[in-house]
Amino acid sequence: MITSLAFRLTKRFGAKVVLDDLTLEVRGREFVTVLGPSGCGKSTALNLLAGLIPPTRGEIRLDGVRIDGLPPERRGFGMVFQNYALFPHLTVGANVAFGLVLRSRGKAEIAERVRRMLELVRLTGFADRYPGQLSGGQQQRVAIARALAVEPRVLLLDEPLSNLDTKLRLEMRGEIKRLHADLGLTSIYVTHDQAEALSLSDRVVVLCDGRVIQAGTPAEIHDRPQTVFVADFMGYRNFFPLTVASEEGDTVLARGEALALRGRTVVPLRPGDAAVAAVRPEDVETTTEPPGPNVVRGTVRLTEYLGREHGVEVALEGGPTLTVSLAHPVAVGSALALRLPPERVVILPAEGDAR
C-alpha cells in the first residue's frame, strides 16, 4: 500500500508541447481519472509515469522517494493497455504468471496466485487457452489479471475499455470498480469517456492540449464545470452566447437577442461580461408558464427515440436550437413551451479559445 504518488511532468516532442507541467498528487487507494479528447496528452502522461518514455522535465515521487530515474521494470507499477498487449505466444496462465516468474517466486506460489487472479476476473478454467482464442472482453480481463498479479503499487489503465462493445464496456466498468475497491488499489485511469470518468473515479482531471483545465470530484466536474470545454465534455449539449445583465451572489441573469436565462455561476461574472449559458437536454422541462426568463417557446424539428426518453430538437423563436430530453413523445412540427430551471443552468465566461 502506498501513501502518495506525486508528480510534475512536462513533455515536448520537438517543438510540440505535449504535456505542460502536469502536476498531481494521488493518494493511496484513490482512483484518479485523466479525462480528455484524443491528442490531449493523457496517454503520454501514463507512459511517463510508467517510465516507458523519459520526461523533458519534471519528477515523480512515490511516498516521497523520487522514482523518475528508475527503468519501468523497477517501478513496481501495473499497466493495462488499450489493445490489451497480451503475449500471443503464451497461454493465459503464463501471461498472468509473467511478472511473478520475473520476480522469481516459487512454483507453487505462482500457480496459486494465477489461480486466484483468474478467479478474480472470472476466467477460472481459461489458464491453458491462448489469447487468440479469447473474445475481446476476456482478453481485457486477462490483461487486468496480469497487471494485478504482481500486486502493483499503482495501477495505470490506458483507455482499457475503448475497444469493447457498449454492453461489455458497461460490464467491465463494474468489474474494474469492484477490483479497485476489493483489493485496495491505487489507480490512474485515462479515458475520453465522461461516463467512465464519473462512475469510476474519486477524482477527475480534465486535460486539454497538455494542460489541466479543471480537477475535482466527479460531482464537482459534472455539476460545476468552469469552462465551456468541460461543460461540453460533461454532457451540456446546449450553449447560448449571452451577456451578463445582473448578478446576485452566485446567480446571474444573462440576456441575448432571443432569450434571457438566469443561472448559477461557478466562476465570478460581472454585468456586461460576455457569457455562455449551458444546459443539459435532461434538465429542460415542459411548462405552462408564460414566456419570460428561463421559459422559451419553439417548434419541434426532429425527434429521437432513446428508449425511456425522447430526444427532441426544438427550433426556438428567434433562431437558436435547443436539444431537450422528454419523457413523452411529441410530434415533429408541434409547438412547445419549455422551462430551463435556473438551478440547472450554468453561466460560464465566454472564452474565445477555450475549446
Add this chain to the structure above:
Amino acid sequence: MITSLAFRLTKRFGAKVVLDDLTLEVRGREFVTVLGPSGCGKSTALNLLAGLIPPTRGEIRLDGVRIDGLPPERRGFGMVFQNYALFPHLTVGANVAFGLVLRSRGKAEIAERVRRMLELVRLTGFADRYPGQLSGGQQQRVAIARALAVEPRVLLLDEPLSNLDTKLRLEMRGEIKRLHADLGLTSIYVTHDQAEALSLSDRVVVLCDGRVIQAGTPAEIHDRPQTVFVADFMGYRNFFPLTVASEEGDTVLARGEALALRGRTVVPLRPGDAAVAAVRPEDVETTTEPPGPNVVRGTVRLTEYLGREHGVEVALEGGPTLTVSLAHPVAVGSALALRLPPERVVILPAEGDAR
C-alpha cells in the same frame, strides 16, 4: 425514390452458416437497423446487399426486379464503411466527386453537387484537404457525403460511428438522422449499439448467429423483448430465473427461492414453466411498502456515480444481486427496500441456449 428492397439471403463460409435465410423487406424512405453483437453476421448481410460477396443462396429484389446478379457498381447503392475507406490520394472534393465522375456527369454539375454535399455535411471549405488532414469525425462526414453524392437508391451504413469518441458519436448520430429525413433516403444501418438502433430507426432487426431473433419498431424491441438475448441487449441488466406460479391475461406471477415477481409477458407462459424475470436498473424504485411480491430488501454493496443518477448494486436477502439506478446517493452497507413495478418487469421464457 424506391418503393421496396426485399431480400432473402443465406451465406455459408465452408461449413459455417454466417447468415441463415435472413428475410426482410425494406420500404422506401424507411430506416432499418440490423442490431447484433460482433460475429452475428450483420456486416456480411450488408456486403451481400452491396454485391461485394456472393450469397450462397437467396435473392435481392429492388422494386420487384432481381438485382442479385448485378456487380456492385451497377446496383446504384451507397455505402459508408466503419473505417471510412476514403481514398487517401484524392482530396476531399475528389473523394466526393468520385461516383459522379464515373457516371460521366458534366464538370459544372459535379462541382455544384460536391459543393452542396460538403455543405450538407458541414464541411464547406474542406474540398482541397486530403483525408489524412482531417479528424475522425470529419472523415466520417466525407464518407457520408461521398456515398450521398450519387443519390443512392439505398444507403448502407456499416457501423459508421464505432470508431468515434462518445461525444462525436452522439453528434454524428443526429447528423445521420437529419440527412435521412431531409433527403428522403432509404437506409439500412448495421450496429452493435442499442442506443443508435433505437434513436435512428423506423424498424430494428435483432440478429444472433445469423438468425433474426426479433424485429419490430424501436419501442416494441425496447419495451417488449421476446427473449433474454434481446432483453439483455436492450438494457435489462437484472435477470432472475423463476418458475411461473399463476397467469392472468398478459400478466403472470413467478416465484423463486429468494423472490416473487409479478410482471408482463410478451410470449405466453403457463404455470409451472421455467421463466426469467428481467428488469432495468432505472425502473426499480425505493419504497416503504412491506416485503411481498415485487418488493425486496437488500444491502448496498457498491455505488457508481453516473452524473444525474447513482448506479447501486444491492445484495438481496436470499442471494441474488440487483442493479438499480437511483436519483439520490446511498451509502455502501446501508439497507434498502426496493420495489420492482409489475408493469416494468418482463417475464420471459427460460431458454437454455437463447443467448
Add this chain to the structure above:
Amino acid sequence: MRVVALLVPSVAYLLAMFVFPFAYGVLLSLRPKGGGVSLANYVAFFLDPWQARTIWVTASIAVPNTLLTVLLALIVAYAMRRGIWLERTITTALVLPIALGTVLVAEGINGFYGPKGWLTQVLLALGLAEPTRLTHNYTGVMLALFLQHFPFCFLMLLGYISGIDPALEASARVLGAGPWAVFRRVMWPLIAPGVAIAGALVFVMNFGVFPSAVLVGQPAGATRTIAIAAYQEAFEHYDMPMASAIAVVMGVCQLAGLAVILFLRRRMAGTGVATMGAGKR
C-alpha cells in the same frame, strides 16, 4: 544512451565495410596505370568503341527487361491481391531460382530453352516453330534475368498491394467503378510508389548483369555488358584503375536510370494520377 554507445562502433564498422570499397574504387580510377592523377581511364573508355558500346548493349538488355519484369509482376501480384488457391506452392515455385543460384538457373535455361531443349522439341513436334535459337544470345540473357528478378519484383509488389485496405476497393466498386476503373483510379495511384521502387531495384540489378551474360549469353559479342568489360580489365588484364573507371561509369548509368524513374513517378504525382501515402492505415 547506452544503446547508442553500443551501436555507434558497430554501425561505423558496417558503413566502413560497405562504403569504403566503393570510395576506394573511385579514387583508384583517377590514378591510371601510367601514373599521375587524371581522367585518362575515362577518356580511354569512351574513345574505344569496343568498350563504349557496352553501355548501349547493357541498356538494351536492362531497359526492356525491367519494363517486362515489372509489368508481368504487377499483373500477377494484382490478380493475387486477395489470395488465391495454391498461393504457397506458386510462391515457392517462383522463389526457386533465387534459391538455386545463377549457375543452375543458367544451366536449366540451356537445358529447357536450348537448341536440344524440351521447349524447342515440343514446339518443333507440334509444328509451331522454326528451330529458333533461344540461348547463348540476347534472348537467353533476357530469360535468365527475368527468371532471377521476377520473383523479387513479384514478392515486393504483392506485399505492397496486399497492404492496401480492401475497403478502398469495395468502396470504389459500390460508388460505380468497374474492375478497370478501380485499378486506374484507386489502386494504381496507391501502388505506383511501390512499382517505382521495385522498378528501380530491378533496373539496377539488370544493369549490373554479369554471370548470366556470360553463361547463357554471348559474352564476346551481343551481350558483352559493361560488367563484363570491368571484369576483363580487373581479372584478365589486371588493370584495376581502368576496371574501377568502368565500374564508376556503370554506377553513373545506374544513377541516371534511377533519376528517370524518380522523374516519371514525380510527374505522375504532379498530374494527380499518383500517390499520397500507401494504403496501410
Add this chain to the structure above:
Amino acid sequence: MRVVALLVPSVAYLLAMFVFPFAYGVLLSLRPKGGGVSLANYVAFFLDPWQARTIWVTASIAVPNTLLTVLLALIVAYAMRRGIWLERTITTALVLPIALGTVLVAEGINGFYGPKGWLTQVLLALGLAEPTRLTHNYTGVMLALFLQHFPFCFLMLLGYISGIDPALEASARVLGAGPWAVFRRVMWPLIAPGVAIAGALVFVMNFGVFPSAVLVGQPAGATRTIAIAAYQEAFEHYDMPMASAIAVVMGVCQLAGLAVILFLRRRMAGTGVATMGAGKR
C-alpha cells in the same frame, strides 16, 4: 470465375517456366553420357574425392557464414527496431552491394581488403597486424558472401521485428522485465519464425555460392564449391548430365540444411520457447 479463367494460363506458364528447367535437370542427370538410364553420374561424383569434397568445402563456407550473417543482422535489426538516427542513410549504404552486383563487390573487396588494400596498409602502419592475406582465399569468400547477404537478411528481420506491436515490449517492461528478459521471453519467441526463414534463405544462397568463390576465392582449391564443380562439368567439359547430377546433389544438401533449420525451429516451439503467430495484430 472470370479472374480464374484469366489467371490459369498465366500461372501455368509461369510454373512451367520456373519448375520445368529443374525437372529437366533431374531427368537429364539419370542419363549419363555413356547412354542408358542409371545412377552412374552420382556414383562417379561420390567416388571422386576431388568432386565429393566440394560438399564439405561448400558446407564449411555456408554454415558459419549463415550463422554469422543471421546473428549480426538480428543484433543490428533488433537495436534499430524503434528507428534510429540516419536510418535511411544506413539502410541505403547496406543495400549498395545488392545494387552494384557481384563483380564490383568482389573488386571492392580486393581493393579494400587485398594485400595492397587500404585496410591492410592502415593496420600495418599502425603496427596492429602482420600482413595477413584476406583475399583469394576462404576469408575473401566469407567477406564477399557476408557483404551480399547481410543486407537481405537485415532488411527481412527489420521488417519482421518492426511489425511486432511495441505495446508488447512496453507491457513486459512494466511487468518487471529488463531489456534482456524482454528479448528472451517476449521478442525472441515472436521473432524466431522470421529468423528461421531468413536463415534458410541465406543458407540456400550461401550454398549455391559461385561468382564470389571464383572472383575473391581460390576456385582451384580452398573455395572450390559444389557450384564450381557443376559449372566446370557444364561449361568446360560440356557434360550436361554430370553437371545436372551435381546440381541435384547440391539441391539435396540445400534441402537437408532447410530440414535442420525447420527441426530446430520446431524443437524450440515444442519447449515453449518459440512462436504462436507473429506480432502483427
